[in-house]
Amino acid sequence: xxxxxxxxxxxxxxxxxxxxxxxxxxxxxxxxxxxxxxxxxxxxxxxxxxxxxxxxxxxxxxxxxxxxxxxxxxxxxxxxxxxxxxxxxxxxxxxxxxxxxxxxxxxxxxxxxxxxxxxxxxxxxxxxxxxxxxxxxxxxxxxxxxxxxxxxxxxx
Amino acid sequence: xxxxxxxxxxxxxxxxxxxxxxxxxxxxxxxxxxxxxxxxxxxxxxxxxxxxxxxxxxxxxxxxxxxxxxxxxxxxxxxxxxxxxxxxxxxxxxxxxxxxxxxxxxxxxxxxxxxxxxxxxxxxxxxxxxxxxxxxxxxxxxxxxxxxxxxxxxxx
DNA sequence: TTGATAATGGAAACCATTTTCAATAAGAAG
DNA sequence: CTTCTTATTGAAAATGGTTTCCATTATCAA
Numbered sequence: 581x582x583x584x585x586x587x588x589x590x591x592x593x594x595x596x597x598x599x600x601x602x603x604x605x606x607x608x609x610x611x612x613x614x615x616x617x618x619x620x621x622x623x624x625x626x627x628x629x630x631x632x633x634x635x636x637x638x639x640x641x642x643x644x645x646x647x648x649x650x651x652x653x654x655x656x657x658x659x660x661x662x663x664x665x666x667x668x669x670x671x672x673x674x675x676x677x678x679x680x681x682x683x684x685x686x687x688x689x690x691x692x693x694x695x696x697x698x699x700x701x702x703x704x705x706x707x708x709x710x711x712x713x714x715x716x717x718x719x720x721x722x723x724x725x726x727x728x729x730x731x732x733x734x735x736x
Numbered sequence: 737x738x739x740x741x742x743x744x745x746x747x748x749x750x751x752x753x754x755x756x757x758x759x760x761x762x763x764x765x766x767x768x769x770x771x772x773x774x775x776x777x778x779x780x781x782x783x784x785x786x787x788x789x790x791x792x793x794x795x796x797x798x799x800x801x802x803x804x805x806x807x808x809x810x811x812x813x814x815x816x817x818x819x820x821x822x823x824x825x826x827x828x829x830x831x832x833x834x835x836x837x838x839x840x841x842x843x844x845x846x847x848x849x850x851x852x853x854x855x856x857x858x859x860x861x862x863x864x865x866x867x868x869x870x871x872x873x874x875x876x877x878x879x880x881x882x883x884x885x886x887x888x889x890x891x892x
Numbered sequence: 893t894t895g896a897t898a899a900t901g902g903a904a905a906c907c908a909t910t911t912t913c914a915a916t917a918a919g920a921a922g
Numbered sequence: 923c924t925t926c927t928t929a930t931t932g933a934a935a936a937t938g939g940t941t942t943c944c945a946t947t948a949t950c951a952a
Binding site: 601602604606607636637638639640641644663 | 929932
C-alpha cells in the first residue's frame with residue numbers, strides 16, 4: 581500500500597520539489613482547480629474557485645503560483661485582449677490540445693481543435709529547429725486567429 | 737496630374753475613409769511611424785516617435801488609433817508578458833511576415849522568419865475552413881513559442 | 893463657407909498585477 | 923517528535939499601462 585497517510589492526491593508535489601519548490605496547500609488547491617476545469621480561467625476566476633474550499637488563500641498567491649507554473653512550463657498564459665490574462669494547464673486533462681479564435685470586437689474567444697494533427701507535425705519540426713538555432717528552451721506555444729465573430733460583424 | 741495640392745503621401749487616407757473614418761494628422765503620423773519601423777513598438781514608443789514631429793499628439797490618441805487599426809485588421813497587437821502591448825503593421829514594409837519566440841524569464845522576444853512558407857500553406861487552409869465553420873471574419877494570426885532564452889536558462 | 897459630428901488631448905479614473913513586509917509553515921536534519 | 927532555516931503566504935498599499943470624461947477642435951460632405 582504505497583503512500584498512505586499523506587496521500588495528497590495527485591503527484592504535483594514531486595514536480596514542485598523537483599524544481600526546488602515546496603508543495604503547499606494553496607499551490608495544491610490551485611493545481612486542483614486547473615486540472616479539473618476545461619476552460620481558460622483568469623487569476624480571479626481561479627481565486628474564487630479556490631476560495632470555495634480554502635477561504636484563506638489570497639489572490640496574491642494565485643498570481644504568484646500562476647507565474648511560477650508558467651515559468652515551469654506547466655501552464656500557458658493567454659491574452660485575449662480584454663485586459664485580464666487567462667491560464668490553462670498544458671494538456672489539461674479535459675479539453676486536449678487546442679488553439680483560439682479571438683474576436684477583436686467583443687474580445688471573446690472560441691476554442692478549436694481542428695487541424696491539430698497537421699499542426700503538430702509542423703510545429704514539432706519548427707520547435708526542434710528553432711530551439712537549436714536560437715538556443716531557446718521551448719516549453720510550449722500558442723496560435724491565435726484574430727478577427728470579428730458573427731455577432732460583432734453584423735453590428736458594424 | 738492626379739491629386740496635387742493635398743498629396744499627403746501614402747494612401748492610408750482612402751483606407752480610413754473607406755471604413756467611414758476620417759484621416760487626421762495624428763492618424764497619419766502614427767501610420768508613418770508604423771510603416772517605417774521594423775520592430776514591434778509599444779504605444780508609448782509610438783507616442784514618443786510621433787511626438788518628435790507633432791509634439792501635440794496625445795498618448796490617448798495613440799491608444800485610440802492603435803485600437804482602431806487593430807479592429808480594421810491593419811495592425812496586430814502582441815503580448816509578450818512584460819505588461820505592455822506591442823503593435824505591428826501587417827506586412828509592415830520592412831520585416832516581412834514573421835512570428836516570435838518569447839522568453840518567459842526576461843520577457844524579451846526574438847523574431848523569426850523560418851518556416852514561413854510551410855506555415856503559410858497550412859495557415860491559409862486553416863483560416864479558410866475556420867472562417868466558415870465558426871462564422872469568423874479572420875483578419876490575421878499570431879504564432880508564439882514560449883520558453884527560456886539562453887541567458888535565462890543558465891541563470892537558474 | 894458652413895455645419896454636423898468625428899476626433900482630439902489632458903487630466904482623472906480604472907483596475908489587473910506587483911511589491912512590501914511581518915507572520916507562517918514546509919521539510920531537512922537531528 | 924522537535925528544531926531550525928528559509929521559502930511561502932496574505933493583507934494592504936503601490937504601480938503603471940490603458941480607458942474614460944468632456945470641453946475644444948478639425949475633418950469633409952454639401
